[in-house]
Amino acid sequence: xxxxxxxxxxxxxxxxxxxxxxxxxxxxxxxxxxxxxxxxxxxxxxxxxxxxxxxxxxxxxxxxxxxxxxxx
Numbered sequence: 001x002x003x004x005x006x007x008x009x010x011x012x013x014x015x016x017x018x019x020x021x022x023x024x025x026x027x028x029x030x031x032x033x034x035x036x037x038x039x040x041x042x043x044x045x046x047x048x049x050x051x052x053x054x055x056x057x058x059x060x061x062x063x064x065x066x067x068x069x070x071x072x
Contacts, residue, residue: 004039004047020051027051032063 005017012019012026020027036044041056048056 001040002038004034004036004043005050007034008047008051021053024052031059036063 045056
């Protein structure tokens, strides 16, 4: 099973998982590029709350907006 925490840690280049909340911009950029359906919903929920402090539903909503997705 894939783990978004370790995958994101590698993509963003953080030595520790605890660094992820301090790299929100880089994490957001990578989230737009990942296939999030590869990860379990409960893991995405935990990740979203840990890194961004919001429920995953809020992240999903933002990712579906065209103006958010096109902005690099």
